[in-house]
Amino acid sequence: MIVDQSEVFEAPAAEWLYREAKRLAATLSEFDVPGDTARKVCDAFMFRLATGLDAEPVEADNEPWQPTVAFLKHETLHLPDPATFEWHDYALGVVGEVFGDA
Numbered sequence: 001m002i003v004d005q006s007e008v009f010e011a012p013a014a015e016w017l018y019r020e021a022k023r024l025a026a027t028l029s030e031f032d033v034p035g036d037t038a039r040k041v042c043d044a045f046m047f048r049l050a051t052g053l054d055a056e057p058v059e060a061d062n063e064p065w066q067p068t069v070a071f072l073k074h075e076t077l078h079l080p081d082p083a084t085f086e087w088h089d090y091a092l093g094v095v096g097e098v099f100g101d102a
Contacts, residue, residue, distance in 0.1 A: 005081040012071045013080065017087070018094040021046050025098050035099075042095045050087035 021042055028038040057064035071078045080087075 002076045003079060004076050005079045007081065007084055009071065009078045009080050009085060012078070013069065013085065013087070014090050014094065016069060016071075017046070017050070017090050018097055020049075021091075021094045021098045025095075039095070039099050042098065043092060046091040046095050047088060050091035053087040 024042050024045060025038055028041060033041065053067055053069065057066050059065075068079060
């Protein structure tokens with residue numbers, strides 16, 4: 001298996017984040033959360049999720065582990081390039097797309 005950390009990661013990462021924001025918005029709608037409240041919840045949750053993926057290690061067995069999302073395409077595992085990609089840069093933009101911002 002090949003591991004790639006490059007800008008190739010950006011497009012699927014943004015699409016995944018959009019999909020998850022859309023999933024959260026749909027769930028809130030399912031429970032009749034008003035649109036303005038749903039938007040605030042999505043903004044807050046997606047930004048917190050993104051910053052957690054950027055720089056919030058998980059402690060397990062007294063060791064820090066950095067959570068991430070990876071994408072497998074063919075035999076290449078694509079990971080974010082920490083020099084060019086940060087999840088939080090995309091969080092509010094994808095929520096805006098979900099809620100129809102111009």
